[in-house]
Amino acid sequence: MTTSQHRIGSGFDARTTAREVQRGIDLSGKLALVTGGYSGLGLETTRALANAGARVVVPARRPAEAEAALAGISGTEVGELDLADLASVETFARRFLGSGRPIDLMIANAGIMAAPERRVGPGWESHFAINHLGHFALVNHLWSALSASGGARVVVVSSAGHHSSPMRWDDVQFERGYDKWLAYGQAKTANVLFTVQLDALGAEHGIRAFSLHPGAILTPLQRHLRREEMVGFGWIDEHGDQADPDFKSPEQGAATQVWAATSPRLEGMGGLYCEDCDVAEIALEEGEWVGVRPYAIDAGEAARLWQVSAGLTGVSSRT
16 A cells, blocks of 8 residues: 555654744645643643744634633633534634634644543534544635635544554444543544545545644643552552653653644645654554554545534535
């Protein structure tokens, strides 16, 4: 199989920060949209893009909290958006489109991990609904603003967690038994597949798409995990302090999504999964949790997911 899914020698690595990948890049006059851009990696991403001159729109489920978090970062604005509620997604998109502005960079950063079983919308499993379907609907609603840019990039934050589960076509909504880690894993696989098909459909309209693993970082993403679980994983010690030396800082964790959104090295490319500020290799061996699993970049699986997602949400700018 011929593929561009190989390292390109970016010159960066796992310890590179978002600030470092932005050196020499001027985003003045560009508009970026970062979901969840007021907490954890999203906040560092917003800071890096704004510092490079971009106007950053931050859709937020808790607008007041977002406003407070972004108060010290110039060039930002907040809009109300709940990814679990498709009516909220449509309302946000309609208001944004009313401003007549094109979107140059969009980073689908918001998400949940290992949450207790919860049903949203018409009974959808929450990881799949929030991490994937909400972003799927948002991108499709905003298609005209993305295509108007003439060179937009959409970056979707996935995870090495995709290694734990391919798409479960026989039980996508976990109606026959729930497992929080498999639910998270399937949603992260969906994130990767979404960008594969988005890039295939969007390239002729100037829309290129990438997905990524940001690395292991202690952020509010772990809010659903008990301390005992994280101690057992070796992530933190009994006092709650970071114990794993391989964990990244939030600014290091934000670097790969910022790099994927802005690096000139990725011009003319798309549909790729990245990690440690470079394009990742294909992971042919199970159990290593490095690189991207073949099922997550399979074009047939990506097209199937797009059709399923369009059917569930009733939203698709492209068939």
